[in-house]
Amino acid sequence: MSGVRQIQRPCRLPFVDAWLEDESLYSWCSRHHRLTPHVTRSTGMALFGVPSAAKSKYTIANLPYFEKVTDGRLGTSHEILRTRTPMGAYMSLIERSSNWRESGRLPFSRWAGMKIGALCSLRYCEACHRQHRSMFGTGLWRMAHQLPGVAVCGEHFVGLREVTHHGQTWVLPGDCPDTGLHVTKSRELEVLTGVATAATLIFQSAHLDVEFLKVRATAVLCDVYGAIDAKHLDPVRVQKDWESSNLAGWLNREAPRLICCARGWILDMLRGRSSVSNPMRWALLAGYLKELGFAAPDTLFSPPEELAGQMDFWDDIEQIPPKVVQAFVCSGSCIEVAHRLGVAAITVRRWKRRRPALALLCKSWTRASSTPPAQIVKALETPGDRSQMSCISPASPT
Secondary structure, three states: OOOHHHHOOOOOOOOOOOOOOOEOHHHHHHHHHHOOOOOHHHHHHHHHOOOOHHHOOOOOOOHHHHHHHOOOOOOOHHHHHHHHOOHHHHHOOOOOOOOHHHHOOOOHHHHHHOOOOOOOOEEEOHHHHHHHHHHHOOOOOEHHHHOOOOOEOOOOOOEOEEEOOOOOOOOOOOOOOOEEOOOOOHHHHHHHHHHHHHHHHHHHOOOOOHHHHHHHHHHHHHHHHOOOOHHHOOHHHHHHHHHOOHHHHHHHHHOOOOHHHOOOHHHHHHOOOOOOOOHHHHHHHHHHHHHOOOOOHHHHHOOHHHHHHHHOOOOOOOOOOHHHHHHHHHOOOHHHHHHHHOOOHHHHHHHHHHOHHHHHHHHOOOOOOOOOHHHHHHHHOOOOHHHHHHHOOOOOOO
16 A cells, blocks of 8 residues: 555644745745754655655645645645746646636646646845845745746846756755856846746736637737738748847857757747647747737737727727827837837737828838828828828839
8 A cells, every 4th residue: 555645644734934925835845944853854744745845846746735734824735836836837828628727626646747848947036035034034936036937037137046956955045056047138138027027927827828829929920920820921930030039049048958949939839739838938939029029928918808909999980099190100110109109019010001091101111202291190190091191102212
């Protein structure tokens, strides 16, 4: 007869500390270990009924045991897994076919079988660490820093420090040797901050429909490359643009063995050839699209009902809003217009296609026009822009 469960019955802990900020489950366990006379394996037995529990830094399988010994004071097994381990990001992307969504609980067997598919490392921000030491007298492993794809602190905008030690230990920041993730350019920091934002949005989402995400991301790329559907996207061109990005350059330098970004990974994911339930892939894709000005992370991961207003900015009124006209007149690209109006660049491109007047105005960005700007603006602000613009034609390039 097997069973640690039959031999080791859950015994309530003599004390249960509260969570500190957004610390992870592993962080809480490491702090608890510091306050007890137990050795590493004894702490694993006391908390999870598993002596080797400290081996896992992302999640620990026997959470029902942990819920019993803490008397539920830290939350249910499901709540802890969802909000205090990076597995919460994976749970956001699990397919709808999973029965646990209806019951609200994830079966024990599913916890043990989940695969991270990413480098398993502990990460922390030096600035946050100093604050925690000052406030609590101890360091913490923050959830915001453990999410798949996160390499910078979203509060202090600095690269994180990484501990890749895989031994069976309960440790806190500063206990083990670590290395800094090097962010050498301001553009890299900006891009990695976008990835961190996307990772947080994924983690905080109750459920993301991966099929809808695929459709939305594919639509963005089709608009960018002028393709009618995913089948007509040129994989060579998409890969070439990815390889020339700041994000790809940083990954090649700092994480060259990251298999989730193998050659052709973007279209492979969107076409269903590789896993779409890996949150790191989606966070990196969102960061890449933001780097190029194609779409912001909140646009990619927002529920459909929240996007309707932005995608159809003025479809229900007869004339183009003056602020939109002004943005087109004062800008030199779709990305600049999007920045001025606070919308995604893909939205601006959609406006161009729907409004010939705006499309004609965009031509003045790259070549001179025989029509004075004031006349263009007047025509744009007049209802029925198709007829008004029929008499305005751009000059032939000299």
